[in-house]
């Protein structure tokens with residue numbers, strides 16, 4: 001597949017897939033199946049506004065591949081959630097679940113909406129209507145949604161309730177629920193925890209030095225970014241710059257993340273945090289730091305800014321944050337990229353644990369969940385690293401991760417008899 005700057009998000013994921021397909025020597029038929037999606041549903045989501053008017057949104061649920069188990073993937077509420085983005089995120093879930101070896105396939109959902117413009121009651125009506133519209137293709141052994149950008153445990157509660165009204169009480173229908181409704185201990189922090197675990201493993205493997213001597217910049221301070229910041233600080237890293245949709249801040253000695261979390265809880269943003277200096281948001285990605293953690297949206301490191309990126313390690317907490325053109329340039333410069341399908345897989349791993357606990361109607365304590373998460377991600381990192389080394393670094397970490405994941409999906413699909 002040709003390397004171009006204007007690939008759609010789904011084409012970009014398929015660009016990486018094609019490299020893996022070449023390494024794994026896949027047949028043309030397998031490539032044809034896996035570069036497409038199994039099922040795509042587009043739904044109209046009409047929502048009554050509080051003022052009595054009707055707003056009409058578009059929603060999607062895309063199921064990419066279910067060879068290894070029920071479809072699994074988050075739901076995003078975002079103005080730019082279009083079909084190509086949802087397809088890309090669904091396929092990334094297929095590769096992510098295979099790489100960390102949880103028995104799920106890949107799916108994703110999205111509604112094109114700016115949720116910050118909605119009241120809580122409007123958000124509830126939107127969530128229920130969307131879930132009702134996709135209810136016929138989901139199920140606890142069929143497709144299990146979860147939170148993603150701008151959706152959270154409250155939205156999952158409304159989803160579960162809406163499904164329960166039709167099909168009876170079914171906790172396993174979504175993950176990322178609040179504890180009171182069958183959520184798992186450790187789920188909220190899981191993605192950020194996984195990001196910091198693989199970052200730490202990469203730092204040790206690459207012999208980058210002690211955490212206290214390493215600086216980190218994090219784009220995005222939502223669920224993933226804020227937990228990553230908190231846990232990175234706990235391990236001794238210096239988190240020197242963070243940003244959110246409203247702006248960016250920095251402090252060369254390292255931000256006090258605990259105090260920053262308090263500031264965000266009060267003000268709703270990282271901006272104007274006492275003792276920090278304001279920063280141009282775009283400059284965060286090119287800041288003079290050792291480690292860059294994009295934890296907000298996709299396609300933020302592109303041909304426009306890649307030449308200025310100075311970090312030597314990039315840990316992809318967000319999905320699809322580096323375009324293929326930028327990936328090629330960074331790789332040729334010797335920058336190590338821990339790819340999204342490994343770096344942010346902590347979330348789906350603990351979602352899987354939540355689903356297992358719901359199926360068994362029991363709950364594990366947080367230490368147990370975190371220990372299982374650490375073992376699973378540690379194993380996935382080591383497997384990728386060994387593959388990378390066995391290929392004499394002729395492949396990147398991303399190519400190693402995709403090649404391993406694709407091989408597992410192809411094996412399952414072949415055993416089932418449809419490849």
Ligand code: NAD
Nearest residue numbers: 149150191220221222223224244245295296318319344347
């Ligand atoms: P979130 O909605 O909780 O937070 C998103 C954060 O990004 C917010 O701080 C927001 O202000 C910021 N942001 C948005 N646009 C920005 C921009 N242009 N520049 C700077 N900051 C911006 O979402 P989240 O759950 O933390 O997810 C973040 C990323 O991680 C997404 O790419 C998501 O797909 C990925 N991810 C999340 C999970 C999970 O478990 N939540 C799992 C895997 C991957």
